Amino acid sequence: xxxxxxxxxxxSCFQAQAANKYDNPDTIFVARDGTGEFRTVGEAIEVCRAFxxxxxxxxxxxxxxxxxxxxxxxxxxxxxxxxxxxxxIITYDDHANVxxxxxxxxxxxxxxxxxxVEGNGIVVKNLTIENNSxxxxxxxxxxxxxxxxxxxxxxxxxxxxxxxxxxGGTRLSFEDCYIEGxxxxxxxxxxxxxxxxxxxxxxNSYITAASTPADVPYxxxxxxxxxxxxxxxxxxxxxxxWRPYAYTLFMNCEMGRHICPEGWHDWGKASNExxxxxxxxxxxxxxxxxxxxxxxxxQLTRKQAAEVTRExxxxxxxxxxx
Numbered sequence: 001x002x003x004x005x006x007x008x009x010x011x012s013c014f015q016a017q018a019a020n021k022y023d024n025p026d027t028i029f030v031a032r033d034g035t036g037e038f039r040t041v042g043e044a045i046e047v048c049r050a051f052x053x054x055x056x057x058x059x060x061x062x063x064x065x066x067x068x069x070x071x072x073x074x075x076x077x078x079x080x081x082x083x084x085x086x087x088x089i090i091t092y093d094d095h096a097n098v099x100x101x102x103x104x105x106x107x108x109x110x111x112x113x114x115x116x117v118e119g120n121g122i123v124v125k126n127l128t129i130e131n132n133s134x135x136x137x138x139x140x141x142x143x144x145x146x147x148x149x150x151x152x153x154x155x156x157x158x159x160x161x162x163x164x165x166x167x168g169g170t171r172l173s174f175e176d177c178y179i180e181g182x183x184x185x186x187x188x189x190x191x192x193x194x195x196x197x198x199x200x201x202x203x204n205s206y207i208t209a210a211s212t213p214a215d216v217p218y219x220x221x222x223x224x225x226x227x228x229x230x231x232x233x234x235x236x237x238x239x240x241x242w243r244p245y246a247y248t249l250f251m252n253c254e255m256g257r258h259i260c261p262e263g264w265h266d267w268g269k270a271s272n273e274x275x276x277x278x279x280x281x282x283x284x285x286x287x288x289x290x291x292x293x294x295x296x297x298x299q300l301t302r303k304q305a306a307e308v309t310r311e312x313x314x315x316x317x318x319x320x321x322x
Contacts, residue, residue, distance in 0.1 A: 022047040025054040032063030041080070041090060042067050050074040060127065062087040068094070073118040073146070082127035085153055090114060091130040096137035109161055113143035120146045130157040135182070140164045144172055144190060151177055158185065159202065165190030168213040171314045184209035186220065187242055193310050194222045201227070201258060204235040206265060211243035212277070218313045219247030219277070227287065229258035240265040244275040251281040251305055259287025264294040281305040 022028060029036035030044050036059075038044045044058045057079045067090055071078060082088030092114040098107040115129050131141040138161040142151075147170040155178045156162050162181035165172055165188035172192040179186065180200040186192075187209035199207060199222070207227070212219030220239075229236060236258045239248045263280070266272045273296040280290070281300040290299060300308075 027057040031061040075119040079123040089128040093133040095133040095139040109138040113140045116143040125152040128155040201229040208239035209242040210246035212247040214245040240267040241276040247277040249279040255285040255287030257286035261292030
């Protein structure tokens with residue numbers, strides 16, 4: 001009996017070691033061609049330990065990964081790094097009008113994501129995140145719920161609703177990214193700073209549809225970004241308010257001629273003009289001309305613009321109402 005007991009103890013220890021194989025700060029590798037430890041990104045995410053107190057890198061080799069991914073709320077401090085932003089692609093093709101399996105119910109916008117990030121302290125770098133569905137409805141490429149998220153040198157490809165920043169008071173940083181879409185392709189209630197990004201409009205429509213909560217001081221800030229468009233696109237609004245207190249600021253940006261003179265739209269609701277926080281400062285290009293701008297938008301002074309820094313924007317603290 002004692003021998004059996006010792007065997008069971010040793011077996012248990014072996015299983016514990018095996019279960020903890022990836023419980024360390026080392027990099028793990030994903031390769032579609034089978035040359036990495038995992039063939040899918042989802043498998044690599046699955047082995048990460050909950051509530052890690054160290055930094056874990058998932059390195060993704062070049063390839064096209066057709067996956068619908070969630071980084072769950074119990075995973076922190078993960079970094080997803082692509083080998084080559086142009087050739088490391090995570091893609092899926094859901095759209096809002098797809099029928100849920102076994103039902104007559106449509107999927108709806110918020111289930112269409114290719115990548116959903118619920119965890120905190122996540123970094124995504126050098127990856128293309130794509131929703132390549134047909135243009136049959138809203139189709140989200142990136143859906144965020146977590147706080148302190150960074151997206152560096154990424155491409156976000158889609159049509160309507162490409163990026164959904166889904167939770168008020170969460171802080172997101174987009175750095176040197178490329179973002180394209182048709183309608184409301186950056187939308188939601190989060191606080192997000194876009195630095196040095198290229199924003200491409202693929203249709204005459206609206207770039208942003210912020211829904212910033214009334215008690216959150218900052219929503220979307222675009223700094224030193226470049227606004228471009230497909231050929232033939234010539235009437236694009238900077239934003240329209242999905243919710244009344246939408247906050248969007250473009251500063252030090254280069255705006256192409258596709259930006260219409262009004263700049264901003266009230267979504268057909270005049271009362272939004274009393275509450276929406278639509279701001280500009282020191283923009284250049286044919287689309288930056290302030291003549292004809294919506295009278296309810298504001299041009300900041302140099303002093304006011306100097307106060308809008310990343311540090312200030314990311315220090316937001318919403319009042320706790322209980």
